Amino acid sequence: DSGVTQTPKHLITATGQRVTLRCSPRSGDLSVYWYQQSLDQGLQFLIQYYNGEERAKGNILERFSAQQFPDLHSELNLSSLELGDSALYFCASSAITGANVLTFGAGSRLTVL
């Protein structure tokens, strides 16, 4: 157990729908990162939050949004889902912002039918 908790572990939904993925960072970590990983691909950075504020943005689609709450948990919202959004979505946390050691959760596998 890495200490980073992601829910749900698996999610199957239909095109056009909206889903929310949740992440609780490791205790004491202030930074949360979201990544997308398609089948047998590397990690695509989506967005980073630090202590509730957006810190860096990657290749995140406009249909996607995220936030980090006062208790430091984060949610990634995916809307108007398309088949191509099917992927593993990972959350990672680190103690501070910047390129520190990232601790990853086990991921949420999203399947869009």
Add this chain to the structure above:
Amino acid sequence: TQLLEQSPQFLSIQEGENLTVYCNSSSVFSSLQWYRQEPGEGPVLLVTVVTGGEVKKLKRLTFQFGDARKDSSLHITAAQPGDTGLYLCAGADSNYQLIWGAGTKLIIKP
């Protein structure tokens, strides 16, 4: 835009063989991390290298950071089936953001 290229993309070898995975860029990184990801799990940090020319060993795994801090290699000696996984390198750019390689999928056959 900084890029980090990993090679090979895929490697399947027999148990006991040696192998090297490369991570190359035209840009300088302040540090470089290697992660291993097993199926159904998130990546797990193996090592961070910071100084140009630095060599770190983790049991049968040897990691090297290039002198110019633009490239890195991971060498595995006498590979075991437990080494199977996706190996990812990630370099820290001047803004301390991580730039990720596409990964090397490694399969060690018994």
